[in-house]
Amino acid sequence: MEADEAVETIQHEMTVFARRARASAGRMHPELSLVSYTLLGHLEERGGCRATDLAAHYALDKSTVSRQVAALERARLVERRLDPDDHRVQVLHLTEAGRRILAQVTDSRRAAFRERLEDWPAEDLRRFAGYLVRYNAWAPPDDEA
Amino acid sequence: MEADEAVETIQHEMTVFARRARASAGRMHPELSLVSYTLLGHLEERGGCRATDLAAHYALDKSTVSRQVAALERARLVERRLDPDDHRVQVLHLTEAGRRILAQVTDSRRAAFRERLEDWPAEDLRRFAGYLVRYNAWAPPDDEA
DNA sequence: ACTTCAAGTTGTACTATACAACCAAGTGGG
DNA sequence: CCCACTTGGTTGTATAGTACAACTTGAAGT
Structure with missing residues (x-):
């Protein structure tokens, strides 16, 4: 993996994570x-x-x-x-x-x-x-x- | 760093990131x-x-x-x-x-x-x-x- | 004392979201 | 062939989280 490619992967995966996080946190702990x-x-x-x-x-x-x-x-x-x-x-x-x-x-x-x-x-x-x-x-x- | 400690750090940092991400994404790209x-x-x-x-x-x-x-x-x-x-x-x-x-x-x-x-x-x-x-x-x- | 600043609250509005009720279009058994 | 069921999508309603602006109250400085 090239460094540039790595940056893109990081960007993509962080975005995925960010999108999921709140909802899943909410589902885990409604309280x-x-x-x-x-x-x-x-x-x-x-x-x-x-x-x-x-x-x-x-x-x-x-x-x-x-x-x-x-x-x-x-x-x-x-x-x-x-x-x-x-x-x-x-x-x-x-x-x-x-x-x-x-x-x-x-x-x-x-x-x-x-x-x-x-x-x-x-x-x-x-x-x-x-x-x-x-x-x-x-x-x-x-x-x- | 112990492995358990590493897990806690990951948890903490991912939480921090998740909290920030949407707001900053919104600020970067209101459109x-x-x-x-x-x-x-x-x-x-x-x-x-x-x-x-x-x-x-x-x-x-x-x-x-x-x-x-x-x-x-x-x-x-x-x-x-x-x-x-x-x-x-x-x-x-x-x-x-x-x-x-x-x-x-x-x-x-x-x-x-x-x-x-x-x-x-x-x-x-x-x-x-x-x-x-x-x-x-x-x-x-x-x-x- | 009067002005200005700082900490919080409240009114209002907007976005993202879910759930439930609904409509519209296929699908399949009798 | 029709009716029941399923699937894709929209709409009504409610909630959470957020921001901004206006306001209240208390503190500080000149």
Whole structure:
């Protein structure tokens, strides 16, 4: 395979993947959309942050995040704590239920990935993981993420 | 990196990518959504097919395809030809304009990918492409695509 | 204090999608 | 030959996710 051809293949396969991902994620976990899952994961990693940070980090409009967070709060997966120093700010935290659901969905996603990748040699897994990190780390001129 | 860790990284990075892809594809090409682009590409490859085939191939509801195709027809990018042997069937074909737009978007997407991948050694490109093909080729128990 | 800025919410609109109900055209058994 | 069934497609309706614009409230700077 030529390098140019490889680029085209990458383009094609990434496109295929992108088209499939949301729908299949939704089918796997009707209880937690890909976006909600991502936001919950971010909260877990950071141990709480502001809606604005989520919006900036994921290139979503603040209104979008506002509604997502409202839904997550209704579902009792996150809670908001008013920042005592700046009353405009609501710091978002996972609830116990949120942590539980997140862990559960993460497990089930992990199981799906494991199954999908179970026949791969360890060396290929490592390389593939590395390539993906490198691919995603690329910062576009006008950042997209 | 351990193999398990690699699987987690793959999961994480694929998730990140999936979340970003549609939005950025939309921003790159407001004139042709990712789905429309994919459908047009399919028509180009096959040189015409039925709406039902598109629906089956991309795991989309026939109503979804119907509306997408209707929009593409309104935009004069595809045309429908009634199958003379079976009047239920409409065979879809790219129009000249459709071919043109498709080529243009493909070029611009290709340029974006090339830019993103320009610093990669050829060997890495080849391997990455191979991994993606292999990843996407996996047929889930209850197929998703 | 008045202006300006920042964080969020709400109104509105649009796209992609699914499911169900439907129509129209073939197909096959009695 | 007719009626039931199947297949390809459209339309009605509902939902999720998203953006943009207008607004509210609180903070900060001159």
